[in-house]
Amino acid sequence: MEIVGQLQKQFVDFSTSLYGEGFLDEQYLQLQKLQDESNPDFVCEVVSLFFDDSEKLLNNLATALQQQVVDFKQVDAHVHQFKGSSSSIGAQRVKNMCVAFRNFCEEKNLDGCLRCLQQLNHEYFLVKNKLETLFRLERQIVEAGGTVPVIVA
């Protein structure tokens, strides 16, 4: 199998696993539909914004939870924002972790929140890694002269 074919297969298999394992959901597919020749980097741009925003939020969360007196409303506000942005790009596992996190905020459960933050960090860096791999595969396909396969639900 020539190189483009191999890369394309890798891409399809990898994408399928991301959806299958719940890293990405339908919303990521919706974003793909908004990308075209006039906006060929749309998804990558949105995801980059998500990466920057997320890392800020994770830092803000860590800081907020380290305060002598934790302001759970503020923590919740950050998590709410993170839930929104992860939902907007289809990062399903991150979003779900945010939902759990918000419950602990409501209960003002500091231990629960700290555990969630840890898990949230984990899920975020996992999906970041996976998305970077996905974008890398796309670039390799294009550089090898191929077209990126369209993933259909």
Place this chain on the structure above:
Amino acid sequence: MAVEDIGSGCSSSGDQEFHVLAVDDSIIDRKVIERLLKISCCKVTAVESGSRALQYLGIDGERSSLGFDELKVNLIITDYSMPGMTGYELLKKIKGSTKLRKIPVVIMSSENILARIDRCLEEGAEDFLMKPVQLSDVERLRDFMLRGGEDREVVGCKRKTRDDSCSSSVLSCDRDHPLSPISVSAMAHCKPISKRSRLLATD
């Protein structure tokens, strides 16, 4: 899932280009809504807060703006949960302004809270969309603007839609439901059923 021909929308409506003011504190959501609107051939101004929106519309303080026609805004679409001024507060300010109250306002939210939806619709919001907003939602908004943007009566759910799937609704609507005329916008058929029952009860 077929690949949609997203390029066709721009040519079909002739010269009409709508100007939408999008308000959202999330940079990610601003980028997405901007793209959704541009694909639907709308001119977009995206701002990050209610106060910036009011500044743009020319009703902050006494500044009485450039001629209103110059920045004619056909629709305002705003997030509900924003720091400072919420989308609801922005809605109230717009509806409370003689200059701006005719501009239709659509609220977006990631949280499906009936009381919130009710409050917004009662304050005069045209529609309430669940996030993440889909292309079909924006296409519906475009249809609404094409119809003159002032549809305030609806009988039943006989609205003509290109795409009948209700991606932003909580519950699918029962289209055989014999609704008497209610004074909400034609787009509001996507409201949760309990909201519709409550409206019927007051008729």
